[in-house]
Amino acid sequence: MPSLPTLRTEAEPLGARIRRLRRARGLTQRELAEPRYDRGFLAKVESGSRVPSGDVLAHLARRLGLTADELRFGRPPGAAAELTDALETAYRELQQGGLESAEREFTRVEGRAFEYRLPEIECHARFYLGEVQWQRYDIPLAAQGFAHALELSEAASPRLYGMIVNRMAACRALSGDLGASVALVETALAELRAAGPVDPDAELALLTALIHPLIEMGALRRARRAAEEGRRTLASAHRKDIAARYHRQAAQLWQAIGLTERAEKDLSRALRLFTSIGYDRDAARSRWARGFLWRRMGRLDDAHAELLLARDLLAEAGSREGVLGATIELADVRRRQGAFDEAVALAEGIRPLLDRSPDIEARAEVLRLLGLIARAKGDLPGATGLLEEAADAQERAELRGALVATSLHLGDTLRSRGLLAEAVQAYRRGVRAAAMSDSGPLG
Structure with missing residues (x-):
């Protein structure tokens, strides 16, 4: 590496x-x-x-x-102020696709901060160097960068520490270790709260980091608690970027429990906040999330237009992770619209990104998508193989919510083939996944 x-x-x-x-x-x-x-x-x-x-x-x-x-x-x-301003300027440049120039500036600031004995600024530069690798979708190298920043965490502000843990947890989740992701954040959150007066930006960053992995584990009640605690913390938070990330992540929870109107409002807030501070990449990711929501609501034409725009904007920003996610959703929209060949072409076009990434969630989503297309085309054996592979990956990664849906599709496919015993086993697999989650009515 x-x-x-x-x-x-x-x-x-x-x-x-x-x-x-x-x-x-x-x-x-x-x-x-x-x-x-x-x-x-x-x-x-x-x-x-x-x-x-x-x-x-x-x-x-x-x-x-x-x-x-x-x-x-x-x-x-004035060196500290100059270097801090340089970091923020370069981060906006990173958000707009200037990866190489931003990386050079982060490296320069890291060196100057070391020379001038400004450890918090050095830590912040290291964190942003990890963000460069995140944008390139090199998750192992991004994780290394965030761990490098964590070495100076004693000198970091609580807010910066919260963001480092947020990103480290995301790397673990993308690599398929949802339990470790949640444990890391919960430990950091407990330590933050035990240390005395709590920095609201740090607390909000950590609560935000809990929502996605808990949803994917099927722990919707715990995810909702994190989202509600975050909403209370939001009133005291100062940083627009941290507030915007909370809104975008909370929208995923509201969508998962059927509160689509609330989800739309949060995504609109996230988009406005990111746009107001010049964070183009994150604004485009909010559009991607909104396209995902509209797809789930059955607004396929709206979802198609929003996801096309999101994908193009994310490509301009150099966000490989964003392009991958938006393209998967776009392919699923085209599948639902009956454009099977186009959906397959979109899915196949992102295979090079998937092959270089440990993102099990995205890989399983593509397998399930291709399985559903194969079933729609009448290739039931091919669909069975793809759906079984997706279910195996989701089970290993504890992606219980996704496993429930995949097991249902797999069972239906096996039943269509007359393989009733195998279909029952697939349905039971989904029931077990549902039983291990807390995805029942949430009030």
């Missing part, structure tokens, strides 16, 4: 830095050192033979018009 790009520079010795700054200001050693110290003492500091104490550094920094940390680490005035 390739390593993440990292920039490291040789630090300028402190004494040499003091000498350089003194000369740049046109000061003699005596003028800088007095009245508290003499020229000879400063000469030893500049040569490196004398290590300055904190009091000495504070005196010299004041004389040079700097803070002690700016002098100690060679940090230009």
Whole structure:
């Protein structure tokens, strides 16, 4: 696995830095050192033979018009603000498809933050480097990047820590380990709440991360609790991007339990928020989610138009993960509209992305889609094989909600072939999956 790009520079010795700054200001050693110290003492500091104490550094920094940390680490005035602004600007560029230039800027900022001893900014740059790999749909390398950021989590703000855990959990979920994804988030959430006053942005980021894996595990009551807690936290949150991600994720839960009007409202809020801050990729992902919702509601023409737009916008933003998801939904819409050949072509066109990814959920969705198309075309043996393969993958990954639906399709297909005993086994498999979930009425 390739390593993440990292920039490291040789630090300028402190004494040499003091000498350089003194000369740049046109000061003699005596003028800088007095009245508290003499020229000879400063000469030893500049040569490196004398290590300055904190009091000495504070005196010299004041004389040079700097803070002690700016002098100690060679940090230009305003460096922290400049690097933070550079990160946010580059992240917007990433959202708009500028992956390579954003990656270069994140790498530059990481190196400067290390040099200037700004660990929170260095952590944030590492997190965004993980986001680059996420956008490229390289989930193993993205997970490595987020773990790299987590190494500096003690210096990170609670909000940043919450976002790192959010993304690490998503990587685990995509790799088929839903239980580990949920456990990671629940542990982080418990620690956050036990530590004292809770940062609402951090709490909202963590609650948001729980919703999708819990839905896929069939744990709808737990997912709803997370969504309702998130809605209460939302009133205190400050970051628009975190609020927008909550709205988009909560919509998935409302849809799963039949509250489609509530889901539409949340997706509209997410789209408005992402658009207002220039997050084009995430705005397009909200359109993808809305197309998915409309497809589930039977609004196939609306879903087709929205998913086409979402796919094209995600392609412009360089989001391979988004293109994959939107294309799967688009193919299912075309299947439902009877355009079987086009649906197959769409599904086959994303196989290279699937082959490079550990995304079991997406892989199983494509298998089920192709199985349903095969059944519609009258190829019942082919449909059986594809649906069985999808069900096996979903069972291994604990995708219980999806397994219920696939088992039903598989049972119907086997029954159409006259294989009644096998059909009963398939139905029972779906019943077991439903029994292991809490997907009954939620009130």
